[in-house]
């Protein structure tokens with residue numbers, strides 16, 4: 001796309017994007033037009049507000065692929081709004097930070113035979129600032145204001161991405177160990193009593209506190225959502241159903257032993273299942289809900305695996 005000297009068309013192209021993957025594609029296109037070379041790579045921290053390593057977004061880049069930890073080292077050396085240039089005998093590498101306010105969200109790496117002009121470098125920085133602002137706005141729009149967890153609207157999309165294998169999956173430390181994705185639905189037990197006894201303000205505080213315990217109990221590459229009023233969804237990776245059960249049991253125990261302000265004790269009930277590639281979002285949620293219902297029905301403060309529930313029903317039917 002051609003743009004006038006101040007890049008007006010490029011800014012419009014970036015700021016009209018409402019979807020993060022489309023925003024990434026728009027940035028790749030704009031930088032391709034601006035730089036007129038294919039030798040560039042864009043590494044972005046997709047978690048935005050969390051300290052997570054940056055990942056490559058233009059995966060067809062001609063540059064040597066950097067592992068997230070290597071890209072992180074480059075990011076650590078970056079200063080907001082300052083370009084860094086390294087000359088070697090064969091070429092010149094230019095590093096341009098992607099920053100929002102004083103936070104560096106990523107880096108653009110350009111390899112050329114000759115130093116790029118100051119105008120191109122300044123325009124690239126300007127485009128990256130616009131991209132970072134738009135990324136920030138999209139990120140904020142995915143969050144629930146009370147808990148800071150991902151909101152309900154983001155849930156279906158993220159689950160679909162994972163089920164179809166199109167999501168941005170951050171690499172795990174032991175990348176060679178196979179892990180599966182699981183979905184858990186978590187519901188606060190007898191929460192109506194909290195509201196009725198202490199009022200909605202205390203109730204809101206309790207919801208925020210449970211959200212914090214959920215966040216602290218899972219990994220940075222897992223996803224936690226506020227699914228409804230006092231209901232949460234966690235999409236996380238585990239090696240086996242038993243590992244998933246244990247992780248959720250740890251959360252259940254942490255909530256049960258947590259000292260909540262005003263209220264004495266609080267428990268949660270959980271239902272979970274492994275995500276399969278043929279599933280639809282509604283069937284996944286239905287199955288998790290069934291397992292959750294079982295936890296509630298059999299006394300609350302429990303974790304039920306959908307898999308175990310199905311097996312035990314089959315055993316009962318066959319008896």
Ligand SMILES: Nc1nc2c(ncn2[C@@H]2O[C@H](COP(=O)(O)OP(=O)(O)OP(=O)(O)O)[C@@H](O)[C@H]2O)c(=O)[nH]1
Pocket residue numbers: 187188189190191192193195199200201202203204207228229230296300
């Ligand atoms: N404070 C507060 N309360 C909420 C919010 N959203 C939903 N609730 C309340 O959460 C309560 C949920 O109650 P129920 O669905 O009856 O379930 P429960 O009392 O938790 O009982 P069980 O789920 O059967 O253990 C209702 O009183 C809702 O008004 C919220 O955002 N803030």
